[in-house]
Amino acid sequence: MGFEISEKVQKINAQLEAFMQKHIYPREHDMAEWCLDPGNLWQTPPWFDELRELAKAEGLWNLFLPHEYQPWSPGLTNVEIAPLFETMSRVVWAQPVFNCNAPDRGNIEVLAKYGTAQQQEQWLEPLLAGEIRSAYAMTEPQVASSDATNMELEIKRDGDEYVLNGRKWWTTGAVNPRCKVMLVMGKSNPENPRHSQHSTILVPRDAPGITLVRPLRAFDNLHSPGGEAELLFENVRVPVSNMIKGEGCGFEIAQGRLGPGRFQYAMTLVGNAQRCLELMCARADERVAFGEKLKKKTSVQHEIARCRCDIEQARLLTMQAAHVMDSEGVEAAKPYISMVKIVAPNMAQQVADRAMQVFGGMGVCQDTLIPEVFTHARICRIADGPDEVHMSQLAKLTMRELAS
Ligand SMILES: Cc1cc2nc3c(=O)[nH]c(=O)nc-3n(C[C@H](O)[C@H](O)[C@H](O)COP(=O)(O)OP(=O)(O)OC[C@H]3O[C@@H](n4cnc5c(N)ncnc54)[C@H](O)[C@@H]3O)c2cc1C
Structure with a gap:
């Protein structure tokens, strides 16, 4: 192809x-x-x-x-x-x-797909214009959040408002003062079947009752200016018109948000890794150790070759995911979306690790993007669902396809 x-x-x-x-x-x-x-x-x-x-x-x-x-x-x-x-x-x-x-990309897509005209005017237009930023608050500290149906934050209707109570963490971007709106997932319909108990609702970042408990550090990095927030919601009130799509659609929105988002994530990691490889080659061509350039050493040559293979495989797989999404739709692309989510972060982590080794001390300091790619790729093996969840999902899809 x-x-x-x-x-x-x-x-x-x-x-x-x-x-x-x-x-x-x-x-x-x-x-x-x-x-x-x-x-x-x-x-x-x-x-x-x-x-x-x-x-x-x-x-x-x-x-x-x-x-x-x-x-x-x-x-x-x-x-x-x-x-x-x-x-x-x-x-x-x-x-x-x-x-x-991210996370504006995914949030914009949700609002474009499911938002009412009023929600689009109030939030989508300023997001597209780059006037405001947004956050997506699903993960909670007290439950295993790789299973989206575990979310406990309560969304309770009271007249023409919803009242939110609960705790979120790892809400990317929510510390930044430009973040004006959050898409918050919580439990609104506990009486429904497991996959329709949750809703996603628009919550202004400055709504009364929201407390920033603390910004979290990932690998000791605050990720300023966006940050990752732990947030407490205490009797936070929003109008019923802030509900996205309808009560019970939270799980569907969480899944749908990640179709194009996941291949874009994967291509981000391909771009990150390609840059690491180019820097690694330039360094190997210039640095001399024990009487010869690093590029003359077989072990360095092998690492360069491995990186090239790994990046090209991930790139082609990501293009294939995008191609199937275009030609057959997101449903048909599901196995490829799982594949790129598994392959790309592992690939980028490996490539950054090899580049780091070739750079020696310089490879772990702020003089190149290598440490940031390494930590970002490592985080991506957890964020947006851990590797194992995507592997189990892919295995199920594969068994189903082979059985039909
Ligand atoms: C830097 C960063 C940014 C993030 N940004 C956001 C954000 O903007 N919004 C948001 O809502 N969340 C965000 N997250 C949270 C992220 O999506 C969750 O951490 C992730 O979904 C995993 O949930 P958990 O931490 O509760 O881990 P758990 O669900 O407790 O899982 C822990 C471990 O259990 C294992 N495990 C889980 N399920 C399975 C399985 N089925 N099979 C085998 N093993 C399994 C895996 O090894 C997994 O890593 C972010 C996280 C990080 C680190």
């Missing part, structure tokens, strides 16, 4: 690459420097907003939203979106410059 990239997409990709060369690579390490200064906690640098304006003016904006979401989508298919994601993921903080970052 060949994946022909249309002339239109080649042009956008060339434009994206030029933007990266001109505006992103020269600033690559400025973001880390900014975030390391405690005075800048939860803030973005002024130049970052300038880059967003430039990207928007050039039409390099919201590229992630597939064509079925016209008029909001720039009109690309999933196969066309994939290479663009690889390009913009060559620097770890670049996606938000193009308004293509």
Whole structure:
């Protein structure tokens, strides 16, 4: 199967690459420097907003939203979106410059798919314009959240309002002051069958009754400016019009949110890993140890070869997931979506690990993106569902296909 990239997409990709060369690579390490200064906690640098304006003016904006979401989508298919994601993921903080970052991506898709006209006007439009940010709050500390049906946060109707009580954690982006809305999943209909007990509801981030318990550290990193929040909900009231799709649809929304999202996640990791490989090769070509360049050492050659194979396999698998999604729909693409969720983070973790080894001490410090790719890939083996859950899901789908 060949994946022909249309002339239109080649042009956008060339434009994206030029933007990266001109505006992103020269600033690559400025973001880390900014975030390391405690005075800048939860803030973005002024130049970052300038880059967003430039990207928007050039039409390099919201590229992630597939064509079925016209008029909001720039009109690309999933196969066309994939290479663009690889390009913009060559620097770890670049996606938000193009308004293509998680969790806004998934939240925008939910609102475009299920939102009422009022919800779309109030939240979708400002998200697409990049004026606000959002968060998705499903995971809870007290239950195994890899099983979405375990969620306990209570959503109780009271007249023309819903009242929310419970606790969430790992809510990405919710510490950032620009986060204005959260999609919160909770239990609204405990009397229903297990997969229709939950709902997803829109909650303004500043609603009375929400307490930021603490920002969490992942590998000792606060992930400023977005952050990952632990949140307490105490009698938080929102109007009934904030319910998305309807009571009992929370599980369906949680699943649906992750179709295109997962291949975009995977292509992000391909872009991250490809950059690590390129840096690793450049280092091997320049560094001399024991009288010869590292590239002359068989062990380094083998690691480079392994990385190339692993990245190319993940890239092609991700393109295949995107292709099946385009040609046969998300349902048919389910096995491929599970495959890329399993393969891509493991691949990127391995590639970053090998690159780190070739770089020696420099490979673990802030001078390259390698440590960030390593930790991000490791986190991705847990976030959005741990590896094991996707493997069990894939096994079931495979057994079902073979039995039919
Ligand atoms: C940096 C980061 C960002 C995150 N962002 C968000 C966010 O924005 N919003 C949000 O809602 N959540 C977010 N999460 C939470 C993430 O989605 C959950 O951590 C994940 O779903 C796992 O849930 P859990 O932590 O409760 O682990 P548990 O469900 O307790 O699982 C623990 C372990 O049990 C094993 N296990 C579980 N199920 C199975 C199975 N079926 N078979 C075999 N073994 C199994 C796995 O090894 C798993 O890692 C984020 C997490 C991190 C680390």
